[in-house]
Amino acid sequence: MVYSLLALDLDGTLLNKAGVVTARTVAALQRVRAAGAAVALCSGRASYSMRGVEAQLGFAPFVVSFNGAVVHAPPRPSDNAKSSDNSADNSSDSPDNNAKTLLFRNEMTPAQVSQVLQAANAMRRAVNYYGPDSIYCVVTSDEQRALAHRYHLLTGATYEFIDDYSIIQTLPPKMLIFGHDPDIMIKYLRENTSGLALIKDDWFVECLPPDMNKGVGFTKLCQALNIPIEQTIAFGDGWNDMEFIAAAGTGIAMKNARQELKDIASRITEFTNDEEGLAIELENFLSKGLFGPKN
Known part of the structure; x- marks a missing residue:
């Protein structure tokens, strides 16, 4: 079995303390995508507050925002194609939430x-x-x-x-x-x-809204992509990652994570987010051929 969906928390996981996605991490994520797996960002942030992170990645991932209450898919290639040329600025990798497809939204009453x-x-x-x-x-x-x-x-x-x-x-x-x-x-x-x-x-x-959390939004994304939950892997560090990590096929807590999250995770990274812990884990999984398209 391979993992066909990689889901990542932002602060304390994908981002270091400076709010940066390192070049090594970006390279690892590009390799995950090249292997055929989908990449999703899963955050408590608003969708529009995640655009800067997407720009650092250089591609448009799936986005679970507002702690699971909103889920977007990246734009399709035809959505961003220029009529006169094939400029990279308008490719399907352009990180623009405004062009994304809404998959799920739950509002407060x-x-x-x-x-x-x-x-x-x-x-x-x-x-x-x-x-x-x-x-x-x-x-x-x-x-x-x-x-x-x-x-x-x-x-x-x-x-x-x-x-x-x-x-x-x-x-x-x-x-x-x-x-x-x-x-x-x-x-x-x-x-x-x-x-x-x-x-x-x-x-x-x-x-x-009642019963809303990152795990719910993450599950909605899996259903939309028709990806079995056992083919998913997630990384997180905080209290709002509890249901998210529990829902994934393999839920991994960062070394710098809250103890409550470490207690329920499948495993814990060897290094923190400031030590490129995520990149190191992804490189290890990639070396074993554990990322690929859904079966």
């Missing part, structure tokens, strides 16, 4: 949005409200603005600072509440909201 906003207001916290192309945010203090800026630096997300969330006309795939006490925030949210999926990080909590 108006009632769920209202619950999150009410809870955040009670806790006096700022909220990321994810719009179609940017993040809407109401900030009422320097601390809240600093946290939004920190998130911008981490993900490259574009912000629109507004005075009132009621002006937004679209429903989000997820929302995010800032705060350095995620355990307390999750406790309050569980007591004051109904059925939301909650995912914590060190300085924020993400709120999604």
Whole structure:
């Protein structure tokens, strides 16, 4: 058996601490694709906040974004072909989310949005409200603005600072509440909201539709590609990778991963994301001929 789908978390896995995909990693991913396997990026980030990473890869991968709530396929060659020439700028490898095919999307309901906003207001916290192309945010203090800026630096997300969330006309795939006490925030949210999926990080909590997580989005992608789950391999490092790593045929935790993820992973990489741990693992699998098209 070979792996026909390689799925990768971004921060702490594909990216080093500088937010860079190393040349060695890019070369390994190109070899995976040349062997006939598909490559997917699976992140908590918004789809539009992943474009910079795609540009570093030099090709358009499949994209599972918003912690599984949205799944895109790369554009087909005909979608980007120029009528007059075959410029590489418009090839099927051009990393442009706007040209991708939507495979799956799950949005929060108006009632769920209202619950999150009410809870955040009670806790006096700022909220990321994810719009179609940017993040809407109401900030009422320097601390809240600093946290939004920190998130911008981490993900490259574009912000629109507004005075009132009621002006937004679209429903989000997820929302995010800032705060350095995620355990307390999750406790309050569980007591004051109904059925939301909650995912914590060190300085924020993400709120999604019920039963939504990266594992769900990853499974939706496998179904769309008709790839058996046992022919998939995934790499991750964080709390939001738990269901994702558990769902894959082979789920691998980075050496720098949270212990909770290491405890459920099939194995752990020998090196961290800053030591090109992913590239080393992929090179090992490639040397054994373990990547290829689906059977």
